[in-house]
Amino acid sequence: DxxxxxxxxxxxxxxxxxxxxxxxxxxxxxxxxWYKQDSKKFLKIMFSYNNKELIINETVPNxxxxxxxxxxxxxxxxxxxxxxxxxxxxxxxxxxxxxxNSPLHFGNGTRLTVT
Amino acid sequence: GxxxxxxxxxxxxxxxxxxxxxxxxxxxxxxLYWYKQEPGAGLQLLTYIFSNMDMKQDQRLTVLLNxxxxxxxxxxxxxxxxxxxxxxxxxKASSASKIIFGSGTRLSIRP
Numbered sequence: 129d130x131x132x133x134x135x136x137x138x139x140x141x142x143x144x145x146x147x148x149x150x151x152x153x154x155x156x157x158x159x160x161x162w163y164k165q166d167s168k169k170f171l172k173i174m175f176s177y178n179n180k181e182l183i184i185n186e187t188v189p190n191x192x193x194x195x196x197x198x199x200x201x202x203x204x205x206x207x208x209x210x211x212x213x214x215x216x217x218x219x220x221x222x223x224x225x226x227x228x229n230s231p232l233h234f235g236n237g238t239r240l241t242v243t
Numbered sequence: 244g245x246x247x248x249x250x251x252x253x254x255x256x257x258x259x260x261x262x263x264x265x266x267x268x269x270x271x272x273x274x275l276y277w278y279k280q281e282p283g284a285g286l287q288l289l290t291y292i293f294s295n296m297d298m299k300q301d302q303r304l305t306v307l308l309n310x311x312x313x314x315x316x317x318x319x320x321x322x323x324x325x326x327x328x329x330x331x332x333x334x335k336a337s338s339a340s341k342i343i344f345g346s347g348t349r350l351s352i353r354p
Binding site for chain 2: 184
């Protein structure tokens with residue numbers, strides 16, 4: 129009964145391709161996120177959705193497009209992949225938008241390698 | 244701006260206490276967190292502290308907050324091999340809509 133699950137776990141693809149990563153949470157949370165973790169383990173927020181509405185959109189290339197069909201799902205589509213997109217992408221959820229005593233629950237990550 | 248800093252590495256002998264330190268810049272921080280990341284896994288919340296507290300203890304974990312110096316620490320008593328992981332400090336300011344993470348401290352345990 130995984131709380132936050134994302135697929136695939138590993139994704140290897142060539143430059144220029146388009147790919148998607150899917151995320152689902154069964155915690156009943158209202159808010160979901162995408163984070164990017166680079167090779168130095170630095171973690172940076174990309175997007176956040178609350179009840180299917182976009183509430184955080186950091187400075188991310190518009191090749192990255194999140195989609196939230198319902199509050200339990202947040203997918204990430206990436207167009208025209210570049211070498212610099214190689215990283216681990218984490219999905220997370222919380223009861224309320226980054227609320228203090230509503231901590232983040234993370235998925236296990238998708239390791240994207242662009243060759 | 245907002246910034247959270249941690250040292251990158253810590254090596255501790257098994258059975259000793261580990262102390263992982265973190266400094267932050269935003270004086271309006273309301274909540275401060277410690278997350279643990281094991282290899283190949285996502286971040287897992289260990290504990291958090293509200294800014295009006297100085298200390299929080301949870302079994303082997305002790306969090307100390309010095310709000311004046313904007314310094315947060317995590318002490319792990321009787322460190323075990325299963326504590327090997329990367330530990331992330333994070334903070335949320337009252338005015339911010341997002342949580343800011345530090346770069347993580349990689350804790351390694353030696354026999």
